[in-house]
Amino acid sequence: MYMGFPILSVITLTPVTFSLVLFLFPADKKKEIRLTALVAASITFALTIVAYFGYDMETAGYQFVEKYNWVESLGISYYVGVDGISLPMVLLTGMVIFTGVLISWGIDDRPREFFAFLFLLASGVFGVFVALDLFHLFFFYEIAVFPMYLLIAIWGWKVTREYAAMKLTLYLFIGSVLALVGMLAMYFVSGLGTFDMIALQEVQFSMQFQKLWFPFVFFGFAVLAGIFPFHNWSPVGHVAAPTAVSMFHAGVLMKLGAFAALRVGVMLLPDGARFWLPLIVFLALTNVVYGAFVAMKQRDLKYVIGYSSVSHMGLVTLGVATLNPQGITGAGLQMFSHGVMTALFFACVGVVYDRAHTRDIPSLGGFAGKLPWVTVAFIIGGFVSMGMPGFSGFVAELPIMLGLWSAGTVSSEYFIAPYYTWIVMISVIAIAITASYILRVVQQVFFGKMPTEFEGHITHSSGKDKIAIVLLAAVLVLLGVFPGWMAPLISSGAESVMAVIGGI
Amino acid sequence: MGISNYQMSSVIALLPEVGLLVLAGVVLTMDVLLKDNRKHLIAVTTAVGSLLIILAALMYSQPSGDLIWGGMVRDDMLAFVFRLAFIFAGGITAMFSIGSKDLAHRGDYYAIMLGAVIGMCFMASAADLIMLYLAIETTGIAGYLLAGYVRTDDRSAEAGLKYFLFGAATSAVMLYGFSLLYGFTGETNLSAIAPILASGTVSVSAICAIVVLILVGVGFKIAVVPFHFWAPDVYEGAPSPVTGFISTASKTAGFAVLLRVFIYGLAASEYWLPAMAVLAAVTMTFGNLVALAQTNIKRLLAYSSVAHAGYALVAFVAYSELGVASVIFYLIAYVVTNLAAFGVVIVFAHTAGTDDIQQYAGMSRRSPYLALAMLVAFLSLAGMPPLAGFFAKFYVFAAAVKADMIWLAFVGVLNAIVGLYYYLVVLKVVYVSPAPDGAGSIDIPATCKIALVVLSLGIILMGTASSPWFNWAMKAAQDLF
Numbered sequence: 001m002y003m004g005f006p007i008l009s010v011i012t013l014t015p016v017t018f019s020l021v022l023f024l025f026p027a028d029k030k031k032e033i034r035l036t037a038l039v040a041a042s043i044t045f046a047l048t049i050v051a052y053f054g055y056d057m058e059t060a061g062y063q064f065v066e067k068y069n070w071v072e073s074l075g076i077s078y079y080v081g082v083d084g085i086s087l088p089m090v091l092l093t094g095m096v097i098f099t100g101v102l103i104s105w106g107i108d109d110r111p112r113e114f115f116a117f118l119f120l121l122a123s124g125v126f127g128v129f130v131a132l133d134l135f136h137l138f139f140f141y142e143i144a145v146f147p148m149y150l151l152i153a154i155w156g157w158k159v160t161r162e163y164a165a166m167k168l169t170l171y172l173f174i175g176s177v178l179a180l181v182g183m184l185a186m187y188f189v190s191g192l193g194t195f196d197m198i199a200l201q202e203v204q205f206s207m208q209f210q211k212l213w214f215p216f217v218f219f220g221f222a223v224l225a226g227i228f229p230f231h232n233w234s235p236v237g238h239v240a241a242p243t244a245v246s247m248f249h250a251g252v253l254m255k256l257g258a259f260a261a262l263r264v265g266v267m268l269l270p271d272g273a274r275f276w277l278p279l280i281v282f283l284a285l286t287n288v289v290y291g292a293f294v295a296m297k298q299r300d301l302k303y304v305i306g307y308s309s310v311s312h313m314g315l316v317t318l319g320v321a322t323l324n325p326q327g328i329t330g331a332g333l334q335m336f337s338h339g340v341m342t343a344l345f346f347a348c349v350g351v352v353y354d355r356a357h358t359r360d361i362p363s364l365g366g367f368a369g370k371l372p373w374v375t376v377a378f379i380i381g382g383f384v385s386m387g388m389p390g391f392s393g394f395v396a397e398l399p400i401m402l403g404l405w406s407a408g409t410v411s412s413e414y415f416i417a418p419y420y421t422w423i424v425m426i427s428v429i430a431i432a433i434t435a436s437y438i439l440r441v442v443q444q445v446f447f448g449k450m451p452t453e454f455e456g457h458i459t460h461s462s463g464k465d466k467i468a469i470v471l472l473a474a475v476l477v478l479l480g481v482f483p484g485w486m487a488p489l490i491s492s493g494a495e496s497v498m499a500v501i502g503g504i
Numbered sequence: 505m506g507i508s509n510y511q512m513s514s515v516i517a518l519l520p521e522v523g524l525l526v527l528a529g530v531v532l533t534m535d536v537l538l539k540d541n542r543k544h545l546i547a548v549t550t551a552v553g554s555l556l557i558i559l560a561a562l563m564y565s566q567p568s569g570d571l572i573w574g575g576m577v578r579d580d581m582l583a584f585v586f587r588l589a590f591i592f593a594g595g596i597t598a599m600f601s602i603g604s605k606d607l608a609h610r611g612d613y614y615a616i617m618l619g620a621v622i623g624m625c626f627m628a629s630a631a632d633l634i635m636l637y638l639a640i641e642t643t644g645i646a647g648y649l650l651a652g653y654v655r656t657d658d659r660s661a662e663a664g665l666k667y668f669l670f671g672a673a674t675s676a677v678m679l680y681g682f683s684l685l686y687g688f689t690g691e692t693n694l695s696a697i698a699p700i701l702a703s704g705t706v707s708v709s710a711i712c713a714i715v716v717l718i719l720v721g722v723g724f725k726i727a728v729v730p731f732h733f734w735a736p737d738v739y740e741g742a743p744s745p746v747t748g749f750i751s752t753a754s755k756t757a758g759f760a761v762l763l764r765v766f767i768y769g770l771a772a773s774e775y776w777l778p779a780m781a782v783l784a785a786v787t788m789t790f791g792n793l794v795a796l797a798q799t800n801i802k803r804l805l806a807y808s809s810v811a812h813a814g815y816a817l818v819a820f821v822a823y824s825e826l827g828v829a830s831v832i833f834y835l836i837a838y839v840v841t842n843l844a845a846f847g848v849v850i851v852f853a854h855t856a857g858t859d860d861i862q863q864y865a866g867m868s869r870r871s872p873y874l875a876l877a878m879l880v881a882f883l884s885l886a887g888m889p890p891l892a893g894f895f896a897k898f899y900v901f902a903a904a905v906k907a908d909m910i911w912l913a914f915v916g917v918l919n920a921i922v923g924l925y926y927y928l929v930v931l932k933v934v935y936v937s938p939a940p941d942g943a944g945s946i947d948i949p950a951t952c953k954i955a956l957v958v959l960s961l962g963i964i965l966m967g968t969a970s971s972p973w974f975n976w977a978m979k980a981a982q983d984l985f
Contacts, residue, residue, distance in 0.1 A: 027872055071895075071971045073978055074902070113872070113935075135898075139889045146888050149928055153936050162932060166925070173924055177917035180898075184905040184913070 007054070008064050008080040011047045011090065012126040012140075015040060015097065015119035022116045030111050034101075037115040041101040044122070048094030055087055060492040062132065062198075070135070075187075075194035079133035084493020085262070085332050088486055089129045089255055092339040095475070096251045097122045099468035100244035103347050106354065107155060107242065114155055114242075121147040121248060128256050134183050134195040137260065138176070144256060145172045145224075148237075148249065156240040164233075164240030171233040172224055175257075179220025179264070182213045186268060200268055201500050207271055214272025218265030218280070224257025226313045228286040235306030243350030246302070250309045251343035255335045258316045262331075262497070266320060270501035273323065278416045280321045285423055287314025292433040296440075301352070301359040304441055305345045308385060308434060312338045318427065319400040323501060325494045327403025332490035333396035337479060341384045341393065344472040348378045351465050352445065355458045361441060366450030370458045373466050375446040377473040382442055384476050386435035392479035395487065397431065514572040517579040519565045520587050521625050523557040524594075528618040535611020543609035547598045547951060550614045554595030558588055569983060575693045576635040578764075580983040583629035585832060585976055586760045589839050590628070593753035594621040596843050599955040601745040603847075603854040606654045613653055617749065620646035624757035631768075633682045633692040636761065640678075640721070644671045647754055651742040663741030670724060670734040678721025684714050694769035701770060708775065715776045718765060725758025726813045729787045739806035744853060747802060748846030751809045752839040759816060759835055763828060766820075767984050781821045785915045788814030792922040801849055801859050804926065805842070808885060811923060812838055815900050818916050822903035828981035830899035833974055837884070837892035837966055844881035844959035847952060848874060855946045861930055866939025871946035875934050877956045884963045886927040887920050892966035899974065 018040035025033050055063055062081035070076045082090060100118065107114050120143065127140025152165035187195060190203045205213075219227065226234040234254070238246050266273045273280075291311025298304045312334070319331025351374050352367060353359050368375040384393035401424050408420025450458070461469075479486055515522075527550065534546050567584040571577070598614055601607045623642030630636040648671060652664015686692055688710050689700045701711065723731035739747045766776070791811030798804040816838070819830035849859065851874060856863055868875035884891035887898075897920060904913040948956075966973050 023873075023876070069971070071974055073971075073975060110868070110872075113868070139894070142889045142894065146883065150931070150935060153932055162936065166928065166932075169928065170921060170925065173921055174918075177920060180901065181905060181910065181913050181917060184902050185910070187902075188906050 003054075006066050007047060007051050008082065008130045009066055011044060011051065011094070012080070012123055012130060014044050014047065015126070016123035019116040019119035019123075022112050022119075025112055027110065027112055030108070033112045033115065034105060037101050037111075037119070040119060041098045045094040045098035048091050051082070052087055052091045055082070055489070057489060057492065060084065061496060065132070067132075070133075075192070075196070076135045077133050077194075077196065079136055079196060080130040081132045082130055083496055084489045084491065085328075085497065086129045086259065086493070088332065088336045088490060089252075089259060089339075090126065092255070092336050093122065093125050093129065093252050095340065095471070096247055096343050099343060099347065099472055100247050102464040102468040103247065103350055104242070104244040105462070105464050109155065114151070117147040117150050118244065118248070121151070125248075125252050125256060128260060132197050134187065134197055134200065134264065136195070137197075137264065138180060138183060141176060141256065141260060144253065145169065145176065148172075148245070148253070151245045152237060152241045155242040155245070157242075159240075160236065161240045164236045168233040168237040171230065175220040175223030175230070177220075178216045179260075182216035182220065183264065185209075185213050186217075197263070197268065205269060205271070207275075210269045210272030211275050214265060214269045214276055217269065218261050218273070218276070221257050221260035221265060222317065225254050225261060225317060226257070226287070226310045227317060228283045228290060228310075228314070231287065231291070231310045234310055235303055238306035238309065238346070239300060239302040243346055243353075246346040246350070247343040250305070250346060251339040254309065254313050255316075255339055258313065258320065258331070258335060262320050262328075266323075267497060267500050273501065277321055277323070280317065281416065281423065284314045284317035284321060285426060287311060287317065288427050288430045292430045292437070296433060296437040299361050301349050301361055301364070301441065301445065302346075304361070304437060305342060305349060308437070309338070309342055311430065311434065312342075312385065315397060315400055315427065318423070319403060322400070322403035322407040324403050324407055325491065325498050326399045326406060328494035328497055329487065329491045330396055330399030330401075330403055332493060333392070333483075333487060334400060336486065336490075337384060337392035337396040337476065340472050340475050341381050344377055344381045344469065344476065347465070347469055347472065348374045348381070351461050351469075356454055361444050363451060364445045365448040366446070366454075367458070368446040369450065371446075371461055373469060374461055377469040378446065379442055380473045380476055382438040384480070385438055387431050390477075390480045392476045392483075395480055395483040401427065513568065516564055517568065517572055517577070520557050520561045520591060521622050523553070523560060524591070524618050524622045524625070527553040527557070528615045528622075531611055531614045531618065535615075540609065543611070544602060546611050546614055547602050547608065550598035550618065551595045551951070554591050554598070558591055558595075561588060561591075571631055571693075571695060575695070576632045577626070577629045578631035578695075579629065581976075581980040582760070582763065582832070582983050583625075585836070585980045586628035586756065587625040589756060589836055590621050590624040590753050593749060593756075593839055593843060594618060596847075596955050596959065597745050597749040597753075599951040600748065600843075600847050600850050602949045602951045603850040604743050604745050605854075606657070607743055607745060610653075613650070616646050616649050616653075620650065620749075621753070624753055624760075627757040628760035628764075630764070631694050633686065633694070636765070637675075637679060637682060640675060640725070640761065643754065643757060644675060647671070647750055650746045651738055651750065653746065654743055657741075659741035660743060663738045666734055666741075667738045674721045674724035674731065678718050681714050681717025681721070684710065684717065688714070694765065697769050698771050711770070712775060715766075715770065719776075722758055722762050722765070726755050726762065726816075727810050728783055728813050728817060729790045729810065732787075732791075732810045735810060736803050736806040739809075740800060740802045740859075744802065744846060744850045744859075747805075748843055748850070751805065751846070752842045755809065755813060756835045756839055759820075759831060762820065763831065763984060767823075767828065777821055777823060780817060781909060781912055784814050784817035784821055785912060786814075787811065787817060788916060788919040792919050792926075796922065796926050798926075799861055801861050801864070801930070804861065804930070805845060805849070808923065808926070809842065811919065812842075812885070814919070815897065815916060818912055819900040819903045821912070822907035822909065824903065824907060825978065825981045825985055826899075826906055827903040828984055829974065829977040830896075830903040832977035832980050833899050834896040836973065836977070837896035837963075840959055840962045840966065841881055841884040841892055844877060844956060844963060845885060847956050847959060848878040848881060851948050851952050851956070852946065854949065854952075856943075861933055863940070864930065864933050865937035866943065867934045867946070869939050870943055871948070874946055874948060874956075877960050878934060879931060880960045880963055882927040882931055884967065886924040888924075890964060890967045892963045894967055895970040895974070
């Protein structure tokens, strides 16, 4: 509750309510449908801003808490609240749904269904980020997964959409049902008869139980964060998805996986996390390096961004795997920064693709002349992604590296402790590789000479596109220059995570 | 003297069955009296009558939990919940029957269907082997007639014959099981049989034989592997409203018998649990894998319904209050969901005249709302929130994990993925593929529209405000233990 107003419930339910409202419009009233969608997205975004700045930093902890019985006989409740980790994610989701609707203005095939499914997805995402009940979390997690299938299969890139949509859905669904069995095991073994996560994190599960079930829960959710070797659905899905869905998918959904893996896996089964830590660190590092190298070799603009997401999400997982406050703060910042950054990248790519009808990097060129706003925004996104100081990427990646470094000094009895220095060095080199492929894309797509076939029919970007792009780019710079409006918040969230898991 | 209070309450307990009998009489009379162009009123009467019976039952026939009518019938919550589900299914099927030109105007069809509903009601409440067998046969014979109702259609006739041959054979085997049970215990009443079996005077091998024989009959009704062979052919050949009815109400009635006989009657003998667990795993896997290869929507739903029987069995072998409650919740959710799925099939065939999945291409452009109903129904079958099927599967897997049958829970969740795949493939055809040339909009008869709206809302209601329904199922489950 925020001053007596159930703000989190309203945020969660506004999109899904509007997705039902949209179905009251006749299919051919496309203009009205788009306007209604924009109204819904604006309301949602405004509410997330209110919630973000209404959060009381002094008291920290879970705020705006609401709890109602859902299925009483099994201890399932509708239980929501946000802390320093989840609140920035809520803001991010609000931002992406708002910019996503602006970017999708041009969708002409069944826009009613498109926005309805997109809003259903948004409600699912909000529901996961605010969940304090295990069942509540899982319920909304599934809602966030299946509309993706329809959004990609119906409105996606014709060449790969059916394959990509099915691949993505099956990967994510397999992960989530494995996590479900683990969650049920926790529920019954705890003996509390409740799905309340705050109560469950007090439970000391036996070491054997944690060792057995941690991988199911953690990797079940981490599939959605694109953890190696279960990352394959992700670039394929990004490429096939329509622009707004790519923005949602890379910007928000992958965070959903990382968030759930942290919230359910690490926070409820901390001993299991410590046991499996070396494997997680290894896989996350593979993400970072492998993603960057594969991105370097791509010709398709969306594949570049897709694999760069795989690489950057590895940094999030690395941050979580430090199990210390700096690392988790960095992971939280990276989730936000990367979310805004990829949303921006995909928005830019969408604008270019809508005009050029190709994403093949070598055959593009010289778009800076026609699309100056997009060019500047893309370069800002590029600076963020290579961790340039003054942009949000630096603010996020620095604490992750610091966290990794100090993890090596603190946990001396741990057999991987001596290798943390190497891990930091390898990650930093991977960031340098990022610089190489981002600069190549900037140079080849936006500068140089525009091929003759494009001349004449490349139009300027629309006002709505500009609003979306400027908003996202501004946030990235703002966070880079004044991290003070987010870093302490996430840091307070990381402290409360640490209080639960108790370090390495 | 007059009728004593005791007898009066016994009569009131059977209010739904009496109401159905009266309704069947009214329907037959209307068939004689009404002119041909007004015969659609018969379906409306059946539906409205069913609704009134449900309301009357809720108001006056709350179960007492006693054995009544000389122990023939047990008036408990389990029976009550199932009976309401059967009557609901009957009413909805009547509304959908308007969409089938072979059935819409036939009074005797509705009367036979109501007869089947009466039989199912007694299947759910019978506590005595004799009553049980009569109820199963009443349902069965009405079902054979319904499946073969369209005599001019070869496939319908074949379906009726096949259903009859399988049904007659399996029920004869089951009757043999009943006779053995009577022979070993000297009792026909399940409440008297249970303590005798519990005392250990009957040898294990005899009990095993009895279990296997009875399972043949019940397994036929609920269509579990290996007693499922009739299902795809009968489902495909029977008129679609009948298929919807058989695949939901009749299967649920079979489960009611399963719960009653195996938990209430054979409670002491848990030898069959491991075998049933394997049966559940095989049924789910087989149903889902074969469903992958189907090109006819009715056959796809037939195999998917085999798989769904498997999921319900998972909760059954968990053998706990939670397990039985999950079975009941699963079946209620399944009845509502699968009726909606068949409703869409009926409406589509009403305009397009085909059940071929490829012909569903572009349906979302031809009729966005029908496509939406199909989306809701199929995603609920796949177990997606916020729909009934999600909670149903969740409860089932929870029951399995609670009973420490982790392996079965894993088989279940992996099967859910296979299920999701083929439901999505159908939805892909509906939403993504372009419509065939010249295909116009789809005409939805008014009663079908109402029924689809009711069912879709029901699916969403059970998938969000699940608690009241689950508590109901929990109460019913507590009556058995």
